[in-house]
Amino acid sequence: MLTVVAMALGIGALSMTGTLTGLGVAPLLAGAASGALEVCLDAATARAERMGGRPLFQAVHAASPLSVIATAPLTGPARQSGPGIRVVLLLSAAALLGSVLPLLAPAAADRPDDRAHQGVRRLRTARVRDLAAAPQP
Numbered sequence: 001m002l003t004v005v006a007m008a009l010g011i012g013a014l015s016m017t018g019t020l021t022g023l024g025v026a027p028l029l030a031g032a033a034s035g036a037l038e039v040c041l042d043a044a045t046a047r048a049e050r051m052g053g054r055p056l057f058q059a060v061h062a063a064s065p066l067s068v069i070a071t072a073p074l075t076g077p078a079r080q081s082g083p084g085i086r087v088v089l090l091l092s093a094a095a096l097l098g099s100v101l102p103l104l105a106p107a108a109a110d111r112p113d114d115r116a117h118q119g120v121r122r123l124r125t126a127r128v129r130d131l132a133a134a135p136q137p
Helices: 002-016 020-052 057-080 084-098 112-133
Strands: none
Touching (some): 057 084
């Protein structure tokens, strides 16, 4: 999540820059955050593959170029329609920030205390099922 925020800040800084130094620093920030995001996605994908037992790298690595291919043709017309490059970059940064909002509310299965409770519930359910299936005297 932090790498996405850093990337959005880099894009936002690029939209606001008016100096040569800013034009050098903002893309550097966005590019470094993009690289860090790729590393984070690789780590998360490897973890999901280990836990789920299915290959996911191809789908994850296809999503990034696919998003660029889908959105790149929209950038020129959006810029030419009137708002200008600054607005287009700020909207892109806002959309990027919006993509991490689901991460603010982690799934119940990812919380350690909930996993422990789920395990206890499973054991109780299995015990009740075993007792119900046992022959009655």
